[in-house]
Amino acid sequence: MLTAILVDDDYPVIRYLSQAVPWSELGIELIGCYYSGLEAWEKAQLNPPDLIITDIGMPKMNGLEMLEKFRAVKPGTRAIILSCHNEFKYAQQALKLNVGEYILKESLDIEQLQQALKTLVTEVGLNRKQHSEMLVYKQKQSQNRAALKEKFLKDTLYQSWDKEAWIEQARSNGILIHAKNYIPLLIVIDRPEEASRVRRMSEYTISFAVENIMQEVLEADHSLFISRYSHKEIVILFCSDKPSKDHQAIYHSIQNAASAVQKYLKLSVSCIFGAEARSPEEIRGTLQRMLREKSQRFYFPTAGIHRFEEICFSMEDIYAEYGSLYAVINDDIALNRDTELRVHIKEWREWVYSQKFHPNEVKECVLRLLMDLQMKTKQLLQSPLPMAEEKLFSVVGDIETLEHLEDWLVQYLEELARKISIFSIKSKRSEVIKAQQFVISHVTEKITLEDMAGRLNLNASYFSRLFKRETNQNFIEYVNMLKLQKAKELLNQSGKTVEEISEYLGYANKSYFIKLFKREMGMRPSEYAAWH
Structure with missing residues (x-):
């Protein structure tokens, strides 16, 4: 449905047209009536209409001046003029402003106006359809172009070519890469799964966008070939007759391109230079290794720019320091010491970096640490752990950098520490211990202060003060904290709807549950489920 506004300083005209024209039947929503061009512009400029029906002669800003302003912010705006002026100069100006119909008020006929509106609605609909079809065509053309480039890249990597045949094959696909030397560059999208979740875009779409941005920035100053290799890897070949001279300029351009990706997509890329190559065979060897x-x-x-160099990984025993690592991490989690936990993991990461252990050994060590911690935690909590064992192996296995592994490990262990803190019972008063044990084992039931006090044969006010003094939080806060912890587990693992979880946890009012969850987590349950 199109949107429209009426603009005329003659109130009876506005009233008559707003009531006499069957706007909805014509596929039009009348979103405003204004009594001057200035009022219409000031109130509708942030949400410009598709159609404007206006007079010309109005105080402060006439209809033609107003149309010119709307056309500047929304070039496709269409208009019908209702005017007392039959002078040629006004009609001439109206034509320049893409006015669909120029109707004199003295001969105004409602059917004539309706017919003019029908014509404009049809024209706008046709234009939108053509525009949509053009976008689809361009998108398909771009995808076909990308597919050709990907095929050429795979052919380069996995087929044998002499240089002339290779250049000719590229040229036949519209790719110009004739040069004495080539400087290969691998672009790696950092943490693509996380970027996909945060940006709510598929990894394919993200890689497509990164490729387009990098190509637009780099082609301004360099001759190059660029193509995606996978959803997180993009290959660039810079054509260079003088590599030693061009390296600095290419490095600077890569910095600008990476900054553009960060600016427009809010994600980072790592850039890795390979050894210079003179032939398809050398290119193939370098890129295959990279x-x-x-x-x-x-x-x-x-988010750095690096040179590809083969590392000789350490042959030392990564488990030599494992005992002390487990001890300090276990203490940090048990005592919920976030700051110390971060420090100890950072120190371990720095030690691993200095030794250069093989990544598989590092991940195996992390998984052993997590398994040992989880075994002890599971006995303590008698509750599901933050992440199932199978998923842990999958998540850790997919992490590609030590920096990412450190960030993920800190986040995971902090969540584990919070969970232990929530479920641990610190009070020495038997009444409080019994109350906490009851809540932990009956977290899916409706639990009130009065009911709990009754179970303990205590006065409700006395029990409330006792619980607050012993735990530093009131009883209902404690109940809700455990219920929300359970809600997070269910959102992550069960596939239940928000309404089902609310009911399962004993909340009669879904809105109250959502309000509590948002206050605790900073987002609604549905947003939390999508995020995780």
Whole structure:
């Protein structure tokens, strides 16, 4: 449905047209009636209409001046003029402003106006359809172009070519890469799964957008070939007759391109230069090593520009310090010491970085630490852990850099520490211990202060003061804290709807549950489920 406004300083005209024209039947929503061009512009400029029906002669800003302003912010705006002026100069100005109909008020006929509106609605609909079809065509054209480039890249990597045949094959696909030397560059999208979740875009769409941004920035100053290799890897070949001279300029351009990706997509990329090559065979050898040896990227800082070099990984025993690592991490979690936990993990990460252990050994060590901690925690909590064992292996296995592994490990262990803190019972008063044990084992039931006090044969006011003094929080806050912890587990693992979880946890009012969850987590349950 199109939107429209009426603009005329003659109130009876506005009233008559707003009531006499069957706007909805014509596929039009009348969103405003104004008595001057200035009023219409000031009130509707942030949400410009598709159609404007206006007079010309109005105080402060006439209809033609107003149309000119709307056309500047929304060029496709269409208009019908209702005027007392039959002078040629006004009609001439109206034509320049894409006015669909110029109707004299003295001969105004409602059917004539309706017919004019029908014509405009049809024209706008047709224009929108053509525009949509053009966008689809361009998108398909772009996708076909991308597919051709990807095929050429795969052919380069996995087929044998002499240089002339390779250049000719590229040229036949519209790719110009004739040069004495080539400087290969691998672009790796940092943490693509996280970027996909935060941006709510598929990993394919993100890689497509990164490729387009980098190509637009780099092609301004360099001759190059660029193509995606996977949903998180993009290959660039810079054409260069003088590599030693061009390196600095290329480095500077890569910095600008990476900054553009950060600015427009709010994500970072790591850029890895390979050895210069003179032939398809050398290009193939270099790129195959860069793409195959992902372990070589493990120690690269995020969002940096690096040179690909094969690392000789340490032969030392990574478990030599495991006992002390487990002891300090276990204490930090048990005592819910977030600051110390971060410090100890950072120190371990720095030690791993200095030793350069193989990434597989580092991940195996992390998984052993998590399994040992979880075994002890599971006995303590008698409750599901933050992440199932199978998923842990999958998540840790997919992490590609030490920096990412550190961030993820801190986040996971802090969540584990919070959970232990929530479920641990610190009071020495038997009444409080019994109350906490009851809530932990009956978290899905409706639990009130009065009911709990009755179970303990205590006065409700006395029990409330006792619980607050012993735990530093009131009883209902404690109940809600455990229920919300359970809600997070269910949102992550059960597939239940928000309404089902609310009812399952004993909340009669879903809105109250959502309000509590948002106050605690800073987002609604549905948003939390989508985020995780």
